[in-house]
Amino acid sequence: MRSRREVVSVKKTFTGLCITAVACIAAVLYVSRPPDEIDIPWIILPLLALLAEFLPVELSRRGVRVTFTLPFVAGVAVAKGPALAISVDMLVTLVAGYAMIRRRRTSSANMWLGINVFVGAISSSVGSLFFLLAGGHPISSFSERPPDWMPAIHAVAFMLGYGIVNFLLVTYLDWRASGRVWSENLASTFKLSAKSFVLYTVVGMAVAVLVGGKYYYIVPVTMLPVLALRTALQYQAKMHEHYYETITALTLMLQRAHPYTHGHLERVAKTAEEVARRLGLSGRRSRMVREAAVLHDIGKIAVDEALLDKPGRLTDEEMDHVRKHAEWGAEILEPVRGFKEMLPWIRHHHERPDGRGYPSGLQDRDIPIESKIIAVVDAYDAMTGSEIPGAKRTYRDSMSVEQALEELSQCAGTQFDPAVVSAFRNVVMEGRY
Amino acid sequence: MTFSNAAVGVLVFSGVTTIWLIYYVKVYLPRQIEQRFLESMKAFSRAIELRFPIYSGKVDEVIDHAKMLGRRFGCTRTELHELELAAYLRDIGCCAIPYQPYNKKPSEDWSDAELKVYSKHPDVGGAMLELVPSLRHVAEVVRWHHARFDGKDSIGAPIGQDIPLNARILKVVIDYAWRSHEEGEGTAARLIQAGAGSEYCPEVVRELFQVLTSSRVKEPEHSLVGS
Numbered sequence: 001m002r003s004r005r006e007v008v009s010v011k012k013t014f015t016g017l018c019i020t021a022v023a024c025i026a027a028v029l030y031v032s033r034p035p036d037e038i039d040i041p042w043i044i045l046p047l048l049a050l051l052a053e054f055l056p057v058e059l060s061r062r063g064v065r066v067t068f069t070l071p072f073v074a075g076v077a078v079a080k081g082p083a084l085a086i087s088v089d090m091l092v093t094l095v096a097g098y099a100m101i102r103r104r105r106t107s108s109a110n111m112w113l114g115i116n117v118f119v120g121a122i123s124s125s126v127g128s129l130f131f132l133l134a135g136g137h138p139i140s141s142f143s144e145r146p147p148d149w150m151p152a153i154h155a156v157a158f159m160l161g162y163g164i165v166n167f168l169l170v171t172y173l174d175w176r177a178s179g180r181v182w183s184e185n186l187a188s189t190f191k192l193s194a195k196s197f198v199l200y201t202v203v204g205m206a207v208a209v210l211v212g213g214k215y216y217y218i219v220p221v222t223m224l225p226v227l228a229l230r231t232a233l234q235y236q237a238k239m240h241e242h243y244y245e246t247i248t249a250l251t252l253m254l255q256r257a258h259p260y261t262h263g264h265l266e267r268v269a270k271t272a273e274e275v276a277r278r279l280g281l282s283g284r285r286s287r288m289v290r291e292a293a294v295l296h297d298i299g300k301i302a303v304d305e306a307l308l309d310k311p312g313r314l315t316d317e318e319m320d321h322v323r324k325h326a327e328w329g330a331e332i333l334e335p336v337r338g339f340k341e342m343l344p345w346i347r348h349h350h351e352r353p354d355g356r357g358y359p360s361g362l363q364d365r366d367i368p369i370e371s372k373i374i375a376v377v378d379a380y381d382a383m384t385g386s387e388i389p390g391a392k393r394t395y396r397d398s399m400s401v402e403q404a405l406e407e408l409s410q411c412a413g414t415q416f417d418p419a420v421v422s423a424f425r426n427v428v429m430e431g432r433y
Numbered sequence: 434m435t436f437s438n439a440a441v442g443v444l445v446f447s448g449v450t451t452i453w454l455i456y457y458v459k460v461y462l463p464r465q466i467e468q469r470f471l472e473s474m475k476a477f478s479r480a481i482e483l484r485f486p487i488y489s490g491k492v493d494e495v496i497d498h499a500k501m502l503g504r505r506f507g508c509t510r511t512e513l514h515e516l517e518l519a520a521y522l523r524d525i526g527c528c529a530i531p532y533q534p535y536n537k538k539p540s541e542d543w544s545d546a547e548l549k550v551y552s553k554h555p556d557v558g559g560a561m562l563e564l565v566p567s568l569r570h571v572a573e574v575v576r577w578h579h580a581r582f583d584g585k586d587s588i589g590a591p592i593g594q595d596i597p598l599n600a601r602i603l604k605v606v607i608d609y610a611w612r613s614h615e616e617g618e619g620t621a622a623r624l625i626q627a628g629a630g631s632e633y634c635p636e637v638v639r640e641l642f643q644v645l646t647s648s649r650v651k652e653p654e655h656s657l658v659g660s
Contacts, residue, residue, distance in 0.1 A: 149439035199450065206447035209440045225447070228454040235462040239469055242567050246473040249525075249565045253480055256529040256557070302483035304532035328483050335475035 010111050013176065017118035017169075024125030025086055032082045032128065033137055041216035042079045045207075046088045048072045048219065052226055053096035057233040059192065059240075066196070066233060067096075068226045070162060071204035073124060074155040075219065078208045081137065082128030085158070089124040093117045115173070123166040130161030148212050155208035156201055163197050188283075199229050243338050247291060250298055250332070257301050258308060264381055269293040271427060272377045278423040279369065289370050292342035296349050296374050299329030323358045326350050345370035349378065354414045364417075372417040376424050379416070380404050401428065467514055470567075474521035481524045485536060491610045496520045498606040498641065499599075505640045506598060516599045519574040523603060526558030526575070555579050578603040582634045593634075601634040605641055608633070 049072035056065040069092055077085035097113040136154030171189045203225050210218050255261050273290035281289065300308070303325050307318050314322065330347040333339040348371040351357035353364035385398025399407065405425055412418040436444070478492055496517055503516045530551060534543070543551065559576030562568045577591060577600040584592030591597075605625065612621035622642070629638040 148437050152443050202447050202450045205443045209443050225451040225454050228458050231458040242469055245565050245567050252561050253528040301480045332476050332480045336472045
């Protein structure tokens with residue numbers, strides 16, 4: 001359920017964007033010339049924009065949706081000027097958005113639709129100002145016909161202005177909604193949208209040249225690259241999803257083989273990511289630590305569960321069998337390209353700074369920090385046990401939080417890395433575990 | 434009205450970009466996706482091979498035979514890909530089978546109760562795959578890859594041609610690979626042929642022996658995604 005604070009914040013954002021949008025539109029209307037003729041064929045542009053708006057791609061990243069209206073809105077600016085471009089952009093967002101939320105209409109969905117419309121209005125207004133600065137006017141209002149490539153330049157100016165502002169606004173809103181670090185969000189959104197934007201620009205230039213020459217009937221052909229781009233993004237989202245589904249399926253296998261892992265992996269993963277952030281690892285790397293922490297014990301699929309549950313002391317042979325899980329884990333994950341970076345982290349999650357760990361007996365400086373993080377969080381979770389009845393590891397009684405932290409501190413420097421233990425202690429003390 | 438060189442340049446450039454983009458989404462990306470899927474499948478089958486080393490080493494043979502049979506039945510590229518995925522994933526349910534006694538004694542010494550537990554693995558595998566959206570489409574094939582053609586011994590299983598073709602193919606090639614490993618190729622061929630119509634789909638058995646007796650079996654099979 002959405003908290004009250006969030007609703008207030010959405011309302012504030014809505015109002016702020018509304019005021020900014022009105023100011024931007026007023027500025028554009030003040031400086032731009034109205035179109036002197038409204039002919040029929042230009043209507044193809046808003047129709048294509050509407051069609052593109054109805055074909056969004058849901059990127060599997062916190063529900064971010066991408067639509068492909070920009071080249072056609074830029075075409076409207078070239079054909080009939082900025083005022084109509086802004087109106088078309090707002091209208092298609094409103095119509096398509098309204099049609100899509102019809103089934104689950106709530107006050108917050110309506111609010112977000114409004115926010116989207118205003119984001120569109122602000123972006124297209126700034127795009128229009130760029131367009132006017134580049135010397136653009138509705139094509140029919142030029143006293144002397146400009147060269148036929150000129151509209152392409154004007155369209156690029158429009159899209160550039162639109163793109164920059166839209167990018168910043170979407171990143172800002174995403175940041176407000178998710179609370180993630182600004183710079184990280186900026187980088188990840190930029191990565192997502194930069195390539196698509198270059199392709200947009202090419203399509204937009206073609207649309208502008210065709211509109212400039214009044215070849216409106218050829219403009220629908222430009223839907224072809226737009227549709228191809230849409231498919232490419234869908235494929236990318238699918239690959240992204242498949243990566244996470246592979247992790248899920250492997251975890252399911254492990255949980256089937258060793259039911260005690262239920263809950264343990266999720267807890268370890270969440271905390272390992274938090275500790276990684278505390279230790280100053282980048283956002284991307286911290287997320288990978290989370291994924292590696294989910295998979296760190298995957299090699300236990302190949303371990304006899306009777307040994308893991310055995311109450312007494314294991315024989316040397318049995319110990320060797322259990323210890324192989326670290327190497328087996330890396331061996332299982334090796335074929336998957338996406339896991340390549342985390343293979344050493346998984347292989348070495350039982351190494352110790354004093355060199356007495358396994359499988360390679362690495363020295364402190366050779367053990368990846370990611371392995372050290374997983375080792376600490378894993379050991380703590382194993383010591384404190386789980387609240388789920390029947391999921392408790394049977395070979396020892398669980399400790400209290402204080403006892404477990406004390407044990408970690410005592411082993412810092414020999415079994416665990418002192419810096420990781422200290423960062424982990426802070427995470428636990430702040431109640432984030 | 435004709436366009437100037439610059440305008441023609443813009444249009445040609447967008448045309449070329451479009452063609453490249455279409456190639457990218459029609460050829461390059463689908464191959465990438467297939468590759469990613471196969472990578473994951475290899476990880477799953479490696480996990481099962483590590484848990485039950487007695488099964489190891491037969492995956493490639495099973496996949497080669499299965500794909501050859503699939504082609505003979507006129508399977509499309511997508512169906513062949515699905516067959517390959519199912520061949521990799523078929524024993525994913527084995528992770529729910531206890532490590533002991535299956536690793537400690539040969540299959541002929543398993544008790545009835547142990548056999549019963551073992552025979553549940555296709556069902557467990559099918560249920561696991563149902564939970565993974567991008568692999569849901571192979572769940573049925575995995576669920577029925579040990580189903581007898583005449584439906585004997587299993588309640589609720591499809592019978593005869595109602596069993597998915599890919600499952601019927603897998604049943605034959607897996608048993609052939611397993612039996613030829615255990616008892617030699619001659620005995621395996623005799624047992625499979627004797628089971629045609631009862632345990633195995635007769636059409637699949639016929640095609641398998643045509644494949645095995647033709648010279649094509651000696652040719653190296655190319656992977657769907659190239660090397």
